[in-house]
Amino acid sequence: VAYQYKGTMPQGTSITVKEGTKGISILAFNACSGMTSISIPNTVTNIGYAAFQNCRTLASIAIPNKIETIEQYTFVNCGIKSVTIPNSVTSIGYRGFYNSRYLTSVTIPDSVQYISEEAFLRCFDLKSVTIGSGTTTIGKNAFQNCSSLTTLTLNEGLEKIGYGAFSYCPSLTSVTIPNSVKEIGEGAFQVCSALTNVTIGSGVTTWGN
Numbered sequence: 007v008a009y010q011y012k013g014t015m016p017q018g019t020s021i022t023v024k025e026g027t028k029g030i031s032i033l034a035f036n037a038c039s040g041m042t043s044i045s046i047p048n049t050v051t052n053i054g055y056a057a058f059q060n061c062r063t064l065a066s067i068a069i070p071n072k073i074e075t076i077e078q079y080t081f082v083n084c085g086i087k088s089v090t091i092p093n094s095v096t097s098i099g100y101r102g103f104y105n106s107r108y109l110t111s112v113t114i115p116d117s118v119q120y121i122s123e124e125a126f127l128r129c130f131d132l133k134s135v136t137i138g139s140g141t142t143t144i145g146k147n148a149f150q151n152c153s154s155l156t157t158l159t160l161n162e163g164l165e166k167i168g169y170g171a172f173s174y175c176p177s178l179t180s181v182t183i184p185n186s187v188k189e190i191g192e193g194a195f196q197v198c199s200a201l202t203n204v205t206i207g208s209g210v211t212t213w214g215n
Contacts, residue, residue, distance in 0.1 A: 009050075015040040017063070023047060030057050039063055046070050053077065058084055069095065076102045078122075084109075087131075093117045098125045100145075107131055116140040121148050123168070130154060133177075139163040144171045146191065153177060162186045167194050176200055183207045190214070 009023050010031040021044040023030070032054035035041060039062050046053075051072045056079040058064060063085050069076070071092040078099040081089070084106045091098075091113070097120045103109060105128040112129075114121065116138035123145040126132065132152045137144065139161040146168040149155065155175045160167075162184045169191035172178065180203035181195065189212040195201060 010034050011038065018042055021045070023050065025049060028052070030054055032056065033059065035061055037061070048072060053080060055079060056082065061085065075099060078102065079104070081106050091115055091118070096120075098122055100124060101127065103129060105129070110134070112136070114138045114141055119143070121145055123147060124150070127151055133157065135159070137161055137164060142166065144168055146170060147173070150174055160184055160187075165189070167191060169193060170196060173197055179203065181205070183210060185209045188212065 009027045011034055015038045017040040019040045023046045025047045026049050029052040034057045037060040041061055042063050048070045050070045055077045059079050059082045061084050066088045067086055068090040069092055071094050073094055074096050076098045080102050082101055082104045085108055086106055087108045093115045095118055100122045102125045104124055107130040109129045110131050111134040113136045118141050121144045124147045126149045127147055128151045130153050133154045134157040136159040142165045144167050147170040149172050150170050151174045154177055156177045158181055164184055164187050166189045170193045173193050173196040176199045178198045179200045182205040185207035186209055187207050188209050192214040
């Protein structure tokens with residue numbers, strides 16, 4: 007059974023997805039601007055493309071612990087301030103959290119192997135990012151324009167930081183590149199105007215190509 011919301015939604019609406027539901031459909035809650043909270047059971051194993059796109063009043067969400075992929079555009083233009091990403095998730099899709107401008111902190115669990123291009127682009131209030139030890143690749147422009155980002159933790163296991171991944175993050179003052187990183191893309195830290203302390207790991211062989 008897949009969940010698909012239909013109809014109008016007044017301001018302050020709280021949604022409870024029925025226990026036993028296995029999936030939330032593509033665009034299921036798109037532009038449901040009145041929704042402020044949602045409870046999703048752990049029976050849900052799939053959340054579709056752009057399911058919560060433009061949910062500007064949705065303040066927080068706990069992703070069920072059987073979800074393996076955060077699909078493209080899932081939380082684009084969302085009002086979420088906090089999100090719990092479970093250890094079941096292995097990848098975060100293209101623009102998964104794009105322009106979720108009120109999101110303040112993100113912890114990527116060790117299970118996530120790949121963070122796609124522009125996944126957290128324009129998350130302006132994002133202050134703290136921790137990348138788990140299972141993540142091997144941070145995609146192109148993944149955290150670009152996160153203008154409030156001050157704390158960035160990159161763990162051993164990371165191998166590639168993509169083009170422009172942390173560009174235009176003017177509040178970032180220091181970064182430590184783990185020894186496991188082999189490749190840093192062109193402009194990865196471009197226009198990080200406050201960045202004064204950079205420690206580069208011994209494994210870096212390519213920077214800027």
